[in-house]
Amino acid sequence: MEETEWLAERFEQHRPRLRAVAYRMLGSMAEADDAVQDAWLRLGRSDADQIDNLGGWLTTVVARECLHMLRSRRRREEPRLPEPVAIVDGDLDPEQEALMADSVGLALLVVLDRLSPAERLAFVLHDMFELPFAEIAAIVGRTPAAARQLASRARRRVNGAELPSPDPDLVRRRQVVDAFYAASRGGDFDALVQILDPDVVWTSDFGTDGQRVVRGAPAVARQVRGANGGRLHPVLVNGVVGALVTVDGRPFAALVFTVAGDRIIAIDGLRDPERVRRFADAAGIPPPPVTSPAREGS
CATH class of the missing domain: 1.20.140.160 (PhyR, sigma-like (SL) domain)
Structure with missing residues (x-):
């Protein structure tokens, strides 16, 4: 022993x-x-x-x-986004x-x-x-x-991939993403376009259903309407600003933002349920409370 x-x-x-x-x-x-x-x-x-x-x-x-x-x-899988930390x-x-x-x-x-x-x-x-x-x-x-x-x-x-260079100032990145959240919740299309880089790339990973890529500020701005009843939980993801989106307390999606200067140059989104659940567990965000079904006649 x-x-x-x-x-x-x-x-x-x-x-x-x-x-x-x-x-x-x-x-x-x-x-x-x-x-x-x-x-x-x-x-x-x-x-x-x-x-x-x-x-x-x-x-x-x-x-x-x-x-x-x-x-x-x-041999067996379609391409997918890496799983963030x-x-x-x-x-x-x-x-x-x-x-x-x-x-x-x-x-x-x-x-x-x-x-x-x-x-x-x-x-x-x-x-x-x-x-x-x-x-x-x-x-x-x-x-x-x-x-x-x-x-x-x-x-x-x-x-040769010309990887984006995130702003090293974490406070500035948070401010830009906070402005994005406010514009998204308010449905302010013009404000969203101003926060997004003209060449911004939005990538969504739906697990077995594959990826979807949207390019350009106007097109991405139309994609970022929050889910009804959604709540954002700020997290740090692989060293950059991100968020877990919950709906009715349940993990719904994970977002990762790459910020350069005063604009967002890339947004990566995870929607595969199992991967989002693991993301929420890793972030330490508790699951919703279990409610007992209502009894008949109560």
């Missing part, structure tokens, strides 16, 4: 990095946690005394599991501040989703976590030179 506890303690020291690797690989914290849990199970079946570099061994196991999951996803907007504790500081924007995760599984693994492990190409080559089953080429191709695609 003592040996198991000792091993578990050592594993927990590596868990934050393993989750970070897996999330960047998969774009889903739920799937990332599955990959990390698989690494723990594999460790329990291995002779830990024979592992010289536990962190490297665990990273390799997680990376291989992520590669397998990416290949399976590519949410924290209730407000005073952050040190752990939450660290998570936000280390967060990856949804725009980058979308670009990573366009890479092949091997390209994504090479880019994430080398460019984000500084693993040498010799170790990456062993994971993807190629030579170090081929692994270097994978990362290079991925890097060119990421650099």
Whole structure:
């Protein structure tokens, strides 16, 4: 028992990095946690005394599991928005501040989703976590030179994507999004158009029903009417301002805003019920109270 506890303690020291690797690989914290849990199970079946570099061994196991999951996803799924990481907007504790500081924007995760599984693994492990190409080559089953080429191709695609640069001032971003909320609730079309960048992009993910993309301020302004009875809960999502939309107390949608200057340049929306529920759970927003059905004659 003592040996198991000792091993578990050592594993927990590596868990934050393993989750970070897996999330960047998969774009889903739920799937990332599955990959990390698989690494723990594999460790329990291995002779830990024979592992010289536990962190490297665990990273390799997680990376291989992520590669397998990416290949399976590519065969069976339609493209979808990555699953964001949410924290209730407000005073952050040190752990939450660290998570936000280390967060990856949804725009980058979308670009990573366009890479092949091997390209994504090479880019994430080398460019984000500084693993040498010799170790990456062993994971993807190629030579170090081929692994270097994978990362290079991925890097060119990421650099060529012209990812939006959010305003670093969180207070300013909140003010812009608050103005958006006010204009949306008031049905003020002209005010919405002024808050939105002329080339703003609105992306909605409906899960198995696919994505919908709307471009341009007038077209997006017509899409942002709030649901009847909807309530907005401010959250921080992958380091940027967002909101959970609830209707009658139940999670309805998640919104993520990218702000540059005084305008919104991108809005990403999640409407897939299961993913929105996980988003609400991660943000710490409680579910609606369960009400008992009324008795007949009462």
